[in-house]
Structure formats: C-alpha cells, structure tokens
Amino acid sequence: MGRWSRLVAPRLVDFTGLPETGRMLDVGSGTGSLAFAIAERKARARVLGIDPAKEYVAYAASRNRFADRASFEVGDAQRLRFAEASFDAALSLLVFNFIPDPREALLELRRVTRPGGKVSAAVWDYGAGMRMLRIFWDAAVHKDPKAEKLDEKHMPLCRAGELSALWKQGGFKNVREEPIDISLRFESFADYWDPFLLGQGPAGSYARHLEPDRLQALRDEVQRVLSLSAEKTPFVLPARVWSVRGIVPKPA
Ligand SMILES: C[S@@+](CC[C@H](N)C(=O)[O-])C[C@H]1O[C@@H](n2cnc3c(N)ncnc32)[C@H](O)[C@@H]1O
Numbered sequence: 001m002g003r004w005s006r007l008v009a010p011r012l013v014d015f016t017g018l019p020e021t022g023r024m025l026d027v028g029s030g031t032g033s034l035a036f037a038i039a040e041r042k043a044r045a046r047v048l049g050i051d052p053a054k055e056y057v058a059y060a061a062s063r064n065r066f067a068d069r070a071s072f073e074v075g076d077a078q079r080l081r082f083a084e085a086s087f088d089a090a091l092s093l094l095v096f097n098f099i100p101d102p103r104e105a106l107l108e109l110r111r112v113t114r115p116g117g118k119v120s121a122a123v124w125d126y127g128a129g130m131r132m133l134r135i136f137w138d139a140a141v142h143k144d145p146k147a148e149k150l151d152e153k154h155m156p157l158c159r160a161g162e163l164s165a166l167w168k169q170g171g172f173k174n175v176r177e178e179p180i181d182i183s184l185r186f187e188s189f190a191d192y193w194d195p196f197l198l199g200q201g202p203a204g205s206y207a208r209h210l211e212p213d214r215l216q217a218l219r220d221e222v223q224r225v226l227s228l229s230a231e232k233t234p235f236v237l238p239a240r241v242w243s244v245r246g247i248v249p250k251p252a
Pocket residue numbers: 001002005006027028029030031032033034050051052053056075076077078092093094095098099100
C-alpha cells in the first residue's frame with residue numbers, strides 16, 4: 001500500500017482546494033500518503049490521520065517527518081471521537097468503498113468539519129479505469145468463472161456519479177465530481193505481478209489462496225494479455241480514480 005496512493009494524494013489535495021492554514025483530517029490514512037501530501041503542500045496546516053488498523057497508524061507515525069504538524073491515531077470513520085466543527089477540512093483517499101456504512105461515515109465527516117469547510121474523497125474506478133486490477137480480474141475470471149463474484153468491479157462507490165450522489169444525499173453544497181487520471185509505471189512483469197503475492201487487498205487475497213498450478217496459469221494469462229516482449233520490459237498502465245468534493249453548509 002502507498003506506492004500508487006502517493007501519486008494520487010497530491011492530486012486530491014489540489015482538487016479539494018484546501019485553505020493555507022487550519023486543521024485537516026485524513027480519514028483512513030493507511031501508511032500516510034495523503035496526510036504527508038497535505039503537510040507538504042500546505043506548510044502552515046496541521047493534519048491528523050485516523051485509521052482503524054493500528055499497524056498502519058504505527059507505520060505512518062514512524063515515517064512522519066512533519067512531527068509538529070502531522071500525527072496519526074487509531075479511529076473509525078463511522079464513529080469519530082471529535083467535537084462538531086473540529087476540522088477545517090476532511091479528506092479520504094481510496095477508503096470509502098471499504099467502509100461498511102459510508103453514509104454514516106460521511107455524516108461524521110460533515111459533523112466534525114466546520115461549516116464552509118470542504119469534505120472530499122477519491123475511490124479507484126475498479127470497473128474499467130484501473131487497468132492494473134482490471135487485467136488481473138479479467139484474467140482470473142477467464143481462468144475461473146467463480147472468481148467473478150470476488151472481482152473488485154463490484155465494489156461500491158467506484159462508478160461515475162456514485163460518490164457525488166452520496167455527497168448530495170449527505171447535504172453538501174457545491175458538490176463536484178471529477179476523474180483523476182494517473183500512470184502506473186512498472187519496471188518489469190515481476191514489478192507488476194509480485195505485489196499480488198503479498199496477499200494485500202481482494203486481488204492479493206485471491207492470488208494467495210490459489211493452488212500453485214492455478215496461480216501459474218493465472219500468471220501466464222496475465223502475461224499473455226500484457227503481451228510484453230520480455231519479462232524485464234518496463235511498461236505503463238493508466239489508472240483512474242473518481243474524486244468528489246463538497247462544502248459543509250452553514251446553519252440556516
Ligand atoms: C486502500 S487503503 C488506503 C489507505 C491510504 N488512504 C492510502 O491512500 O494509502 C484503505 C484504508 O482504509 C482503512 N479503513 C477501512 N475501514 C475504515 C473505516 N471504517 N474508517 C476509517 N478507515 C478505514 C483501512 O484500514 C486502510 O488503511
């Protein structure tokens with residue numbers, strides 16, 4: 001985790017349009033890419049990252065080079081410990097599709113962000129625009145139709161219009177949704193394939209549980225689709241996230 005979110009994080013910060021100063025919340029901070037991008041781009045802002053996984057919180061804290069302005073703690077987006085209007089903005093990168101009750105989480109983000117502050121999020125376009133995962137899942141389903149139900153294209157909130165519909169239901173003003181397109185560069189086929197073997201995320205978990213001969217067949221199919229001239233040929237795949245932002249309304 002983190003390799004690709006480091007590429008998207010600065011783009012989400014720019015898309016959100018943050019004030020120069022204030023207190024920002026990174027929801028589902030993981031290894032800290034977004035919190036660090038905020039601290040880097042907004043030199044007078046403070047940022048708090050929250051994540052339910054204490055291992056990620058500890059890892060992000062160990063990499064924190066903004067000691068006085070960035071911090072991390074364990075927390076769940078659906079039940080934030082903060083008072084109303086504690087933050088000037090709340091952002092969330094590649095998280096909302098994993099939250100069991102995204103509506104409840106969004107209402108919490110709205111509650112803890114001051115009126116007039118921005119709340120934004122981004123989610124991979126798992127169905128089509130995230131080629132790295134699309135190639136993997138299309139090959140997996142080609143080899144084993146039962147893999148279809150695990151395909152990440154079924155993730156919630158990953159299609160055009162879904163995040164903005166949620167933000168409008170949440171009562172935000174000036175809701176805007178945009179794609180953010182990036183390029184994922186791989187140094188070789190192994191650079192693409194080996195991370196799946198670490199067991200992270202739905203694709204990694206699927207790969208890890210395959211018998212060796214079926215894993216080899218999937219590897220061969222992915223390699224065929226990528227049609228690289230050699231194992232060590234570098235290549236680039238496009239990737240898209242859907243991003244959304246909205247403004248917390250002022251009380252009537
Ligand atoms: C794909 S990772 C993204 C992490 C980080 N934002 C990044 O872009 O590198 C998804 C993260 O969502 C976190 N997460 C899952 N459920 C959550 C919840 N209910 N509240 C907050 N974070 C959650 C996970 O622990 C994980 O760190």
